[in-house]
Structure formats: C-alpha cells, structure tokens
Amino acid sequence: MNNLDHLYREIIMEHYKNPRNKGLVTNDDYKSNRIKNPSCGDDITIQVLVEDGMVKDVKQEASGCSISVASASVLSEIMIGRSVEEAKKIVDTYINMVTNKEFDESVDLEEAAVFSGVKKFPARIKCASIAWVAFKDSLE
Amino acid sequence: MKENPWIKDFPQLNNHLHYFDSAATSLKPVSVIEQVNYYNQELSSNIHRGMYYESQKATELYEEARESVANFINAQSNEIVFTRGTTASLNLVARSFGVNHLNQGDEILTSELEHHSSLIPWQYVANKTGAKIKYIPLSDQGRIALDAFKATISKATKVVAINHVSNVMGYLTPLKEIIAIAHEYGAVVVVDGAQAIQHIPVDVKSLDADFYAFSGHKMLGPTGIGILYGKDDLLSEMEPIEFGGDMALDVMKTQFSWKESPIKFEAGTMPIASVIGLKAAIEYLKNVGLDNIHQYTKDLYDYLIKKLNELDGIELYNHHSDTFIFTFNLKNVPSHDAISYFSEKHIALRAGQHCAKLIHDFLNINASLRGTIYFYNTYKDVDVLVDTMKEAIDYFKKLGF
Numbered sequence: 001m002n003n004l005d006h007l008y009r010e011i012i013m014e015h016y017k018n019p020r021n022k023g024l025v026t027n028d029d030y031k032s033n034r035i036k037n038p039s040c041g042d043d044i045t046i047q048v049l050v051e052d053g054m055v056k057d058v059k060q061e062a063s064g065c066s067i068s069v070a071s072a073s074v075l076s077e078i079m080i081g082r083s084v085e086e087a088k089k090i091v092d093t094y095i096n097m098v099t100n101k102e103f104d105e106s107v108d109l110e111e112a113a114v115f116s117g118v119k120k121f122p123a124r125i126k127c128a129s130i131a132w133v134a135f136k137d138s139l140e
Numbered sequence: 141m142k143e144n145p146w147i148k149d150f151p152q153l154n155n156h157l158h159y160f161d162s163a164a165t166s167l168k169p170v171s172v173i174e175q176v177n178y179y180n181q182e183l184s185s186n187i188h189r190g191m192y193y194e195s196q197k198a199t200e201l202y203e204e205a206r207e208s209v210a211n212f213i214n215a216q217s218n219e220i221v222f223t224r225g226t227t228a229s230l231n232l233v234a235r236s237f238g239v240n241h242l243n244q245g246d247e248i249l250t251s252e253l254e255h256h257s258s259l260i261p262w263q264y265v266a267n268k269t270g271a272k273i274k275y276i277p278l279s280d281q282g283r284i285a286l287d288a289f290k291a292t293i294s295k296a297t298k299v300v301a302i303n304h305v306s307n308v309m310g311y312l313t314p315l316k317e318i319i320a321i322a323h324e325y326g327a328v329v330v331v332d333g334a335q336a337i338q339h340i341p342v343d344v345k346s347l348d349a350d351f352y353a354f355s356g357h358k359m360l361g362p363t364g365i366g367i368l369y370g371k372d373d374l375l376s377e378m379e380p381i382e383f384g385g386d387m388a389l390d391v392m393k394t395q396f397s398w399k400e401s402p403i404k405f406e407a408g409t410m411p412i413a414s415v416i417g418l419k420a421a422i423e424y425l426k427n428v429g430l431d432n433i434h435q436y437t438k439d440l441y442d443y444l445i446k447k448l449n450e451l452d453g454i455e456l457y458n459h460h461s462d463t464f465i466f467t468f469n470l471k472n473v474p475s476h477d478a479i480s481y482f483s484e485k486h487i488a489l490r491a492g493q494h495c496a497k498l499i500h501d502f503l504n505i506n507a508s509l510r511g512t513i514y515f516y517n518t519y520k521d522v523d524v525l526v527d528t529m530k531e532a533i534d535y536f537k538k539l540g541f
Binding site for chain 2: 002003004007008013017038039040041042063064065066067068121123124127
C-alpha cells in the first residue's frame, strides 16, 4: 500500500460520506467550540455534553477536507459514553499518533486508529487533529 | 518545443521538483545565492556605522541595491524604503499615512480580489479612524473593471488600496487609468505589486502611483526583504512607525529627531545579505528580460490551458490569467485532499485560500488549488502536471469523492 492508500482508508471515506452525530444543538448544557483554519478553509464545531464526569453526547458540524470531516465524525462516535478522563487520554494518544510521536499503544483508539496514515503527511496533521483539539478544549 | 536555457541557473530544480508555486515564492538563481553567501562569508558587518573596509563595502552594496531597485521601477533612490516584505510595506503605509490622514466619513476603496495584506491593514485603519471600507464590485469573471471603479469612487474616497495583479486570478488591474481617476478625486493610491513586479515592467512614474509595494522573494531574491516605493513628498511628511538605531538623527534625554526618508523608516539592522541578494536578482531579471520571460511563460501557459480545456474532472476559475496563475479544483475533491496527491508526485502547488478569502467567497468556494507558470518551468513540467491531474481525478473518483 502506498502512502496515499494508507491515508485514504475505506473507513475514513465512509465517515466522510456519512458523518455521524452531525448537526448542532441549541442547548446551553452543551459546551461548544468552533475552530476555523483560515489557511485551508476548514470550519469545525464540536459540541460536548458532560454529565457526572461522563461524555454523554457529542455533536459536530464540519466542512473541509475528507480527513478533517471524517476525523470529527469518528471522534464523535468513539467519545460518547466515555469518562472525561478516559476521553482526554484517548485525545492525547491520538494526537501523538498523527504527529508521529511516541504514543501509548495500550490505549484502544478503535476506529480512530485508521488515521495513523496521516503521520506520513505532515501537511495534513492539522486536518486530522482540528476536531480533536476542539473537543479537548470543550472538556477543560 | 524550445529548450529552457535558464533552468540550469536554479539549483533547486535538480531534484525532480516540478515547481508551480512561484506566486508564493520564486526559486533563487545561483547568482543571488552567491551574493548572499559573499556577504555572509566575506563582508559580515553592519552598514552605515563601521569605519573599516567590510562595513564600507557592505554599505556601498546596500545603497547600490537601493539604486538598482529605483532604476528598475523608474523611481528616485530616496523614494525606495526597504522593509521585510510587501506585507510590511503596506502596513507601513496604513499605520503611518493611513492612521494619520483618515477621519470619520472618509472612505477606503478596495476590492474582494485583494490579498489579506492589502486589505486587513486598511480594516485596521478604518477601525482606528472611523473611515469606511468600500468595495469595487467585481465583474462576473472576478476582474476589477474601470467602469465599476468609476461608479464606486467618490469625493469621500481618500485611499484606494488595490492590487496590480491578483494573487489568485492573475488578472492585471487597469492601474494607470484607475490612478488617474483616483487623483482627480484627490485620493491616494496604494498598490500591492507583489504579483506584478516579476512579470511585467513597472514604471511608477508613468503609473503615477503614490505607493507601490513588492517583495524580493517573489522576484528571484531572498526572503526577508521588501520594498516600499512612495512619492518623495508623501514619504517625507510621514512619521516612522519603528524607532531605534540608525533612524535617529539626534537623541536627547526627553526628545529625539529622525533622519530623512528612507533611512527614517529603516530602524535597526536591516537584512543586509538579502538586500545585496536582491540586487543580483534584479540584474538576473534584466539579463533574461521581462519581455522574454513573458513570451516564454505565455507560450507555456497557453500549452497548459489547451490541455486543461480537454480535461473533464477539473474546474478552472480563471481561463484568461494575465500573469499565468491558474486556480482550480478537482471536481468534488476538497483542495487539501487533492494537494496530497500532487505533493506525493513532487509537484509543488498551493492549496487553501491563498490569503485571499474574499475572492473565494466571491467564487462561492471554500478553497482552491493554485499554480503559477514561471520561466523556469518546462513543457515537461506541464506534461507531468496534467498527467498527474488525470491520475488524481481517477484516484479520487475511485475512492468515492
């Protein structure tokens, strides 16, 4: 598999075409965080509902490239039902993985593991991490 | 197909790179690299201060570069201010001239074609002074047309902030006519020349431009050096925006005075090596000849456009670029997905909004891919580019885009 095939995995394309938990809610209980990347035009909003230290719900609205849209979708799907602590650990592991740093392989990234191909494309790290950074900010 | 006689002068082209990003920055010929190295290896010293040979020589070369720039655009050397780049030049005009001359009710006329550097400094001025930003409506093609300009300018217009060539569309603005009309209304015209200077002869006197800004690194020179041309009377009455060494004339405990223009705008140690390299870049451009560059580049661009017109899977946003910038997308493929395909094949394009969001809004797109043909590109480069486009179209289609 060449670098590009490793980047554009089937799961990523599937999320790009059918993004999960898409659409924002108007509910003040959700913490909302919007990040725009002016250099590429990505525009991503993540909404998180935290109750009793648990991520109860995640909503997302993303426009941009396939990697940023799919990573927002995958994020929303795997984070619902996690404890805040667990969620933060997964974000850190994921960010280390896509930035080609050492990461804790014992942490199960589930579907987000398919973004490992991003590390061969330093220019796309931002695409893969923008939603995750927005999500983590919402947990603080 | 003609052999390209210039490519051997650009060492970076030896490693399979197909470089179509000249609108972002140009490649550097050996003569420029050597001049920068000459300063660093043999003349490192500060200018306008040292009494020893190296400093004298560096000062001489620095001031010769100023004359060379002046000569290149038909100005006087005291009308040439060295800055960090076009951005710094335009900010200097906005923050020194703009902030001190505009008032509530005044208008700044600009366009959606502007690079952010020709727009945001004036938004800053508008916010500071209460002046208003007004836009010249673009033609359907996205051009600045004279009629639209005439219909928008008014007695309230104090500044026209406008590009000579658009960094996204490559369109040439009818600058001479615009400046003449602006002057009838008493407006000052500030030109962003960053995308023009490397393609067409610029004569600031014939244009009658009040300010004209450009960058060394887009015209084969080093990064870190920019130029602001300003009419002598305007520069003379403007205040510096940076204070420090070399610009001061006399310093007392509670006050100070400054030197004449342009030195009053060049506080601190300037990028001396880059200035010296810039002179070599101008000499190189003169030796090749802007006319030759234009003709070669136009032929190659026409060759590209003919091929692009036969391609189905791309959307080209500017079919008639005056300076051979081509801006496009693969149909249904976000530009940042497409760019990864090209970069894997060592093809340098640019993806995104190119610091010009408003023209993307105008085109009703999020982002685009941009390439530029310059004289060190070859017919083979274009063949590789178009073949790669075809492959990319298929590749992304198969993925399901």
